[in-house]
Amino acid sequence: MSFTAEVKNQICGAQWKTCCRKVQLAALIQMCSTMNITSQGMHIRIQSEHANTAKHIWKLLKEFYQVEPQLSVLRKIKLKKNNIYVIRVNSRALEILKDLGIYTEQGLQTHIPARMLRRDCCAQGYLAGAFLAGGSVNAPQTTNYHLEISVGEETLAKFLCRLMNRFYLPAKVIKRRNQHVVYLKASDKIADFLRMCKANDALFEFEDSRIQRDFLNSLTRLDNCELANEMKSLSAARRQLEDIEWILNYRSLDSLSPKLQHVIEVRRAHPEASMNELCERCYEEYGEQISKSGMKHRLAKLREMADQLRAHTDE
Structure with missing residues (x-):
């Protein structure tokens, strides 16, 4: 299992407040879903390559909106040939988007309203959800430290960057192909992000490896x-x-x-x-x-x- 998968498993298994779980769901739907309108009405299609993240989304939808999401598993035929987990919400789709602040009278929003993130715990929950949706972090044993969250919209990337700066995480944004990437390079700030996301076991592993490397570098x-x-x-x-x-x-x-x-x-x-x-x-x-x-x-x-x-x- 990759270090990124370990971090995501621990985020999904952590204890979050109700308000934090809700903004997590907002981040996940905003970054992982598409909205489709057919003759049968509007539905939301959410997909993830991480099994526990898909399970987390499915549980949150049932908890907050009492819907019965449909779950299907697809398999890639190229590259790593890993599974893609698809969750389809056919009922109350528009109501869910409005309640999460993703859809308003002005249409689809690039990010949820700031009022939903006034509390620090909610802002941290939203960042944890964003990491579940599009995040990755290098294993601490690698030669360089790097954590990133990839999003499709530049406005959302800048919003995530500002949100991370609120917690003294000096994130920066770059464009990589058709994605906008919010990233951290400093090892101590990556540790702070893992702590904020309640990935405690991953944090201990990361810090232990970092201390050992720093010690060996000092000896060298x-x-x-x-x-x-x-x-x-x-x-x-x-x-x-x-x-x-x-x-x-x-x-x-x-x-x-x-x-x-x-x-x-x-x-x-x-x-x-x-x-x-x-x-x-x-x-x-x-x-x-x-x-x-x-x-x-x-x-x-x-x-x-x-x-x-x-x-x-x-x-």
Whole structure:
């Protein structure tokens, strides 16, 4: 089962208030249905590829409108060849659309009235219904985080975007072929959306995977940082040894000051030592306490002497 299917199953199985269930049904009918008028009257045809979503719609219709929806199952013959669940409502179709705010005297509406979503719980229920209708979310084990809701109308997409922004979910809208897609990319905001939709088990799985990935990424960054520092130290030590060789080719060790002699001796004896380790060796071997900045100063002095000798040789 895909992670998206798990999330939808948990939304359908969650405990929602009556008002929230009603706006969920409104979102599902608005995004998943077509209205047909025949000689027998008006009827609504609702379809979904997710079995529990279809069952959820069927139960909500019976709960609120005491109708007897007809359920049929079709099978795709292309691509994944999965089932399509079709619910047909033949009675009270117009009454249902009017009660849900989808149809008014001005005709079909792109979204339900704002008054139906004044309460935060209803707005969250509507977004959960929209996700059931056209949503998907990447599994947390994948390389990127992405949650989206696809709708046919740009006006509805912008309405969903504003509704998500109301809960500090920075959704954006793009057009993909003939669909308008409302999407979230930030992992913490996707977690907030799952929490809002009461997909608690999916939320725990998502957060657990996210924490593990972030932890492993932090370890990798630390390892890379330590490796880079080590390579940098080795490269600096190699240059310092080259400088020392240049100096000793032209001058005797005794001609240098004792402080420089100490640095040369410990560097030659410990070619892979870090700056801090050189300071410790100076103290252990010569009883001289020297700071890291003092060691850098002496090595810079050796570099300056070596550069002067190189310049003199080039002349």
